[in-house]
Amino acid sequence: MATDRTTITANLKTLVRRGLVRIQGDAQDRRIRRVMLSDEGHTLLGEAYPLWQRAQDALGQQLGKIDQDAFRAAVNALSA
Structure with a gap:
């Protein structure tokens, strides 16, 4: 996917606010975030x-x- 990080972040914030996705940190590696559909x-x-x-x-x-x-x-x- 040819999209820069800031665009992805902004789009994800919108989806989180609307309750369509949730972002969960990894318990073992804090650098990892998992994006899941609600x-x-x-x-x-x-x-x-x-x-x-x-x-x-x-x-x-x-x-x-x-x-x-x-x-x-x-x-x-x-x-x-």
């Missing part, structure tokens, strides 16, 4: 996934016969 986060992910899948399917239909893996690789290369 119950509400799991519920929201379950609701969002079918919508994401429909969008992926619609994109596949729009792209038609072109090599979709090559297309996605090209898009990823542009954003790197």
Whole structure:
């Protein structure tokens, strides 16, 4: 994932405030933090996934016969 640390931190703070994730320190190594979905986060992910899948399917239909893996690789290369 090509995202800098400050962006990840800011996004995680928002998700924590909304109760969608929780951050837990490691008992043996204080430098390690584990990010976990809360119950509400799991519920929201379950609701969002079918919508994401429909969008992926619609994109596949729009792209038609072109090599979709090559297309996605090209898009990823542009954003790197």
